[in-house]
Amino acid sequence: MSISVPEKVWWKPIDKEEKIWLALALIWMLISFVWMPIYHFIGKQNPSSESYKAPRGQFEQLANDFIQKYQVKDANGAPVVMNDIPVVHPPAGGDAYLVGAGWKWTPVLELEKGKTYRIHLGSYDFQHGLSIYPLNINYMVIPNQDYVITVTPTTSGEFPIICNEFCGIGHHTMVGKIIVK
Amino acid sequence: MAVQDFRTCSITGLKVHLPAQNLIIVNAVAAVVLLLIGGLAAAGVALTRLPAVHLLPADWFYRFLTLHGIAMLIAWIIFFEMAGLYLGATVLLNARIAAPKMAWLQFILMLVGTLLIAAMILTGQADVLFTSYPPLKASPIYYLGVILFAVGALIGCFVFFGTLAKARKEGTYPHGSFPLVTFGLACAAIIAVVTLLHGAAIYIPALLWSLGLIGMDESTYRLVWWGLGHPSQQINVAAMISVWYLLGTLTVSMKPINQKLCRTAFVLYVLFINVASEHHILVDPVFSSAHKIWNTGYVMHLAVLASMIHALAVPAGIEVALRKKGFTSGLFEWLKKAPWSNPAFSAMMLSIFIFGFMGGITGVIFGSEQVNITAHNTWRITGHFHSTVVGGTTLAFMGITYYVLPLIFRREVLGMGFARLQPWFFGIGTILMGGGMMLAGAYGVPRRHWDIVNFGGSPFSFAWDPTVYMWLGVFGIGALLAILGGAIYVLVTVLTIFFGKKLA
Amino acid sequence: MSDNNEGFGAPGTFAIAIIFLATFIILYFLNYKYLASIWELR
Ligand code: HEM
Ligand SMILES: [Cu+2]
Ligand SMILES: [Cu+2]
Numbered sequence: 001m002s003i004s005v006p007e008k009v010w011w012k013p014i015d016k017e018e019k020i021w022l023a024l025a026l027i028w029m030l031i032s033f034v035w036m037p038i039y040h041f042i043g044k045q046n047p048s049s050e051s052y053k054a055p056r057g058q059f060e061q062l063a064n065d066f067i068q069k070y071q072v073k074d075a076n077g078a079p080v081v082m083n084d085i086p087v088v089h090p091p092a093g094g095d096a097y098l099v100g101a102g103w104k105w106t107p108v109l110e111l112e113k114g115k116t117y118r119i120h121l122g123s124y125d126f127q128h129g130l131s132i133y134p135l136n137i138n139y140m141v142i143p144n145q146d147y148v149i150t151v152t153p154t155t156s157g158e159f160p161i162i163c164n165e166f167c168g169i170g171h172h173t174m175v176g177k178i179i180v181k
Numbered sequence: 182m183a184v185q186d187f188r189t190c191s192i193t194g195l196k197v198h199l200p201a202q203n204l205i206i207v208n209a210v211a212a213v214v215l216l217l218i219g220g221l222a223a224a225g226v227a228l229t230r231l232p233a234v235h236l237l238p239a240d241w242f243y244r245f246l247t248l249h250g251i252a253m254l255i256a257w258i259i260f261f262e263m264a265g266l267y268l269g270a271t272v273l274l275n276a277r278i279a280a281p282k283m284a285w286l287q288f289i290l291m292l293v294g295t296l297l298i299a300a301m302i303l304t305g306q307a308d309v310l311f312t313s314y315p316p317l318k319a320s321p322i323y324y325l326g327v328i329l330f331a332v333g334a335l336i337g338c339f340v341f342f343g344t345l346a347k348a349r350k351e352g353t354y355p356h357g358s359f360p361l362v363t364f365g366l367a368c369a370a371i372i373a374v375v376t377l378l379h380g381a382a383i384y385i386p387a388l389l390w391s392l393g394l395i396g397m398d399e400s401t402y403r404l405v406w407w408g409l410g411h412p413s414q415q416i417n418v419a420a421m422i423s424v425w426y427l428l429g430t431l432t433v434s435m436k437p438i439n440q441k442l443c444r445t446a447f448v449l450y451v452l453f454i455n456v457a458s459e460h461h462i463l464v465d466p467v468f469s470s471a472h473k474i475w476n477t478g479y480v481m482h483l484a485v486l487a488s489m490i491h492a493l494a495v496p497a498g499i500e501v502a503l504r505k506k507g508f509t510s511g512l513f514e515w516l517k518k519a520p521w522s523n524p525a526f527s528a529m530m531l532s533i534f535i536f537g538f539m540g541g542i543t544g545v546i547f548g549s550e551q552v553n554i555t556a557h558n559t560w561r562i563t564g565h566f567h568s569t570v571v572g573g574t575t576l577a578f579m580g581i582t583y584y585v586l587p588l589i590f591r592r593e594v595l596g597m598g599f600a601r602l603q604p605w606f607f608g609i610g611t612i613l614m615g616g617g618m619m620l621a622g623a624y625g626v627p628r629r630h631w632d633i634v635n636f637g638g639s640p641f642s643f644a645w646d647p648t649v650y651m652w653l654g655v656f657g658i659g660a661l662l663a664i665l666g667g668a669i670y671v672l673v674t675v676l677t678i679f680f681g682k683k684l685a
Numbered sequence: 686m687s688d689n690n691e692g693f694g695a696p697g698t699f700a701i702a703i704i705f706l707a708t709f710i711i712l713y714f715l716n717y718k719y720l721a722s723i724w725e726l727r
Contacts, residue, residue: 002361002426002437002498003273005354010440015693018442018493021702025489028706029482032713036474036550039717044725045551047473051466083640116725121466127314127399129558129627134646135723136625138557140465142399143316147466152725160643162636164558164627166310168317169240172631175641438693493702497695504694512697542709552716554726 054146059122062146063097066090067107082108085176090117100128100141103168105161105176113156113180121147129165132178138164153180186277190588191685197589201271201278205264205589207288209582212260213674215295216575219252220667227614227660231653232634239631243310246629248302250311254570256295259334261578262369262420263287266341268589269366269423274359276348280340287337294330297322310629312406315390315397324388331384335377338370361437361444362430365423368447373416379408400467404459411458414570418488419450421536421574424581425495428529431584432520435502443494449487460548464557474550485545492537499530524600528580531608535572539615540565560626564618571663572611576604579670586674592681600673607666613659621652 014022040046054062072080072087080087088107090096092115099106101124111117121130121141128141139149163174187196225245228236237245271278278284300322301307307319345367348354359367383405390397426443429435437443459468459476503515520526543565547556556562586594594600624646626633636642693699 002430002435004360005356006358006361006437006440010358010444012439012441014439014442017693017695017699018439021493021699022442022490024706025486028710029486029489032545032549033482035717039551040470043551043717043721044727045554045720045723046727047464047470047550047554048727049469049471126316131558131625131627133625133643136555136559136623137723137726138464138554138559140462140557142403142466144398145400145466150727154724160641162625162627162630164630165314166243166317166629169243169308170637171243171629172239172633173637173639175636175639175643177641438695492705493698496701497693497698500695500698512700515697537705538708542705542712545709546713546716549713549716551720555716555720555723 048147048149050148050150052146052148053144054122055144056124059099059120059144059146060124062120063099063106063122066095066097071107072110082177087179092117094118095120097122098130099123100130100163100167100174101125103163103170103174105130105163105174108177108179110179110181111151111153113153116150116152119149119151121149126167127165128163128167128174131162131164133160133162135159140165153178156180190272192588195272196275198271198277200281201267202589204278204281204284204288205267205585208260208264208267209585209589210678211288211292211295212257212264212578213582213671215252215256215260216667217671218299219249219257220664220671222246222249222252223660223667224664225249227657227664229631230633231657231660232650233657235632235634239637240305240308242631243308243629244302244305247307247310248299251298251302252295253575254311255330256291258417258570258574258578259330260291262373262416263291263334263337264585265420265424265578265581266337266366266370267344268585269363270341270344270348272588273363274345274348274354276344276351276353278340279343279347283336284340287333287340290329290333290336292333294326294328294333297326297329301326312410313387314406315387315399315402318391321388321391324384324391328381328384328388331377331380335374338373338377341366341370358440361440362423362427364444365419365426365447368451369416369419369423371451372412372419376409376412376416379405379412383409400465403462403465404468407458407461411461414566415450415484417570417574419447421532421577422447422488422491422495424577425491425529425533426498428525428577428580428584429495429499429502432523432526432529433499433502433506435498438494438497438501442490446487446490446494449490450484453484453487460553463548463550463553470550482545485541488537488541492533492541495533522601523583524597524604525580525583527601528576528583528604528608531604532573532576532580535568535576535608535611535615536574539612539619540569540573543619544569556622558628560618560622560628562622563628564615564620564622567611567618568615572608572615576608576611579607580604582670582674586677586681587684590678590681591684592677593684594673595677595681596673599669603666603669603673605666606662606669610659610662610664610666613655614663615659617652617654617656617659621649621656624649624652626653 086107089110123143130139159178161176222245228234307323309317309319389395508515508518
């Protein structure tokens with residue numbers, strides 16, 4: 001009985017079936033464990049380990065400089081915006097900034113399919129959750145941190161991005177966009 | 182200390198220490214009341230997340246969500262566990278409770294803590310959800326409430342250990358080792374102590390920070406907070422599995438198939454599960470992949486191994502017990518002829534099934550380093566933990582209630598017909614709710630979100646894959662069924678306590 | 686009440702456990718299969 005004291009010697013050998021299950025379970029646990037480091041070598045989707053301490057003001061400065069430098073201009077040379085958010089075309093293979101703050105994702109990034117970008121994620125206010133739809137790619141965006149994810153878009157189209165970490169009363173209004181051409 | 186401190190249970194023949202019985206009663210009652218409050222909040226939250234209803238305004242949605250998380254995950258479960266600890270240390274060992282005054286202090290601190298937290302949430306002074314990630318800031322009284330609650334729980338654990346030591350010294354039970362259930366609860370209590378120390382390490386700084394006395398680093402908060410948040414779920418796992426063993430014995434006279442195996446598996450929890458907290462921060466900055474894999478892989482997977490052992494041992498024990506009753510034909514006659522009309526039995530079986538097949542599998546998968554990219558903070562996670570902590574732990578606790586009512590409250594369960602249906606409503610409801618959440622989440626539906634249709638009028642709003650609405654419908658049906666099952670549980674329990682036939 | 690060892694007498698449970706393990710393994714790798722279809726991330 002589970003509710004009474006066991007007999008004096010309860011350290012008893014286990015049965016064959018139990019041993020088989022134990023072995024199978026252990027093997028599966030070992031496989032699923034080593035699979036994670038293995039996937040770093042054979043897989044193309046791995047969480048990033050690259051991040052830097054970046055005080056709010058410093059990150060804001062870097063992001064603004066980036067937007068200024070690479071904002072898309074229309075035929076008349078006027079900066080292009082989308083719903084008041086600057087549209088920015090970073091150099092292929094280069095660095096890009098994506099800021100979650102003020103219940104907005106800034107800027108709208110315009111990327112090229114098959115090119116690789118180092119996207120710096122950061123926030124000046126609350127913690128946010130970057131979620132790229134419909135791919136379902138999710139990263140934390142945390143104030144005072146510069147989190148660099150290295151991304152190669154392999155499909156083109158418009159990808160809405162939302163926030164999936166509660167960041168206050170405007171949380172659910174936080175929608176942005178990544179465009180891949 | 183007179184002998185009349187004890188009564189002898191006419192059903193089990195166990196000796197029940199009356200001061201311990203009172204403590205079990207108050208903690209269990211507080212648990213059920215908080216389940217009711219958490220359930221009301223759940224109804225508000227679920228009906229808001231259903232686009233067709235969208236019941237609450239945004240601020241009240243987030244407030245109800247904060248309340249739901251705290252009332253359910255923290256208050257209902259931990260009050261019930263306190264009752265369970267006292268039961269496992271006294272009734273099962275024929276022992277008296279050590280330091281009953283301290284045990285009352287446990288209850289009062291946890292109650293005051295709960296009231297402070299609830300008051301802050303409902304007055305809009307703690308709109309931070311139960312994780313309270315800085316720089317979201319609540320009133321200092323909120324953090325104080327959590328600290329009081331945790332100190333209470335810590336005291337409860339020490340009363341439990343004290344009671345075990347006293348029982349052993351006084352030789353109140355035959356010899357040697359503790360019964361398996363008590364052993365499992367002791368493992369849960371050890372994990373609880375370590376967890377609560379983590380809790381102090383984060384909530385005391387958080388209190389000081391909310392008072393403006395110190396700064397707070399957001400990433401450090403997340404790491405240390407999950408040092409509390411993760412193992413606290415393992416307390417629930419260890420307690421739930423102890424309750425499975427207890428229910429198996431009470432419902433079908435099950436014996437553990439192998440004490441060595443079962444106890445070793447409990448020890449694995451203590452050894453490994455405390456550490457594996459980084460699966461909550463796999464897509465966070467600051468920590469390297471190597472660190473995250475080591476933490477969640479090596480350590481978590483050994484803890485999962487323990488769960489896999491119980492996953493075989495508990496149902497195997499049940500099968501052996503039922504076969505002994507003569508249900509031996511084929512592979513599954515024992516399942517067909519099992520005592521399904523006993524709500525405690527069906528609750529236990531559904532709990533085992535939902536925890537294993539839904540909660541367990543998805544937990545490991547979503548917690549793998551790479552898959553987490555496609556799961557973090559989506560509704561997949563919410564679906565996962567509703568399968569573990571609702572379909573698993575909560576349902577198991579509901580099942581054991583059908584024995585606690587006659588054995589401790591000494592009332593015959595009222596409305597047995599409803600009670601028989603209750604685990605099915607709650608269990609199937611949880612399966613549909615959790616499944617719906619996980620499948621919607623697979624399309625990217627976020628957790629903790631007031632408006633996934635219009636995004637509060639955001640100009641960038643977009644349309645989901647239409648399949649999402651189907652899964653939201655499945656979620657909705659499940660949520661309503663689960664709420665119905667929860668309501669029946671609360672009603673049956675409360676009516677039984679007040680109006681059930683008194684037992685000798 | 687002693688727990689005497691009478692051998693493992695739960696073939697039904699063992700069968701369910703094997704189904705459980707198979708489900709687990711299949712779902713695990715299906716998730717990686719989906720993952721492999723999205724953008725390249727490092
Ligand atoms: C009657 C059954 C229940 C229903 C219908 C229900 C429904 C929900 C819903 C709709 C959410 C919100 C999801 C979101 O917006 O992200 C939620 C969150 C949650 N539920 Fe439940 N729930 C139930 C029972 C429980 C129980 C018994 C527990 C714990 C023991 C629990 C723990 C939680 C937690 C911890 C959260 C997360 C809160 C957060 O993200 O801050 N629920 N539940
Ligand atoms: Cu947000
Ligand atoms: Cu965890």
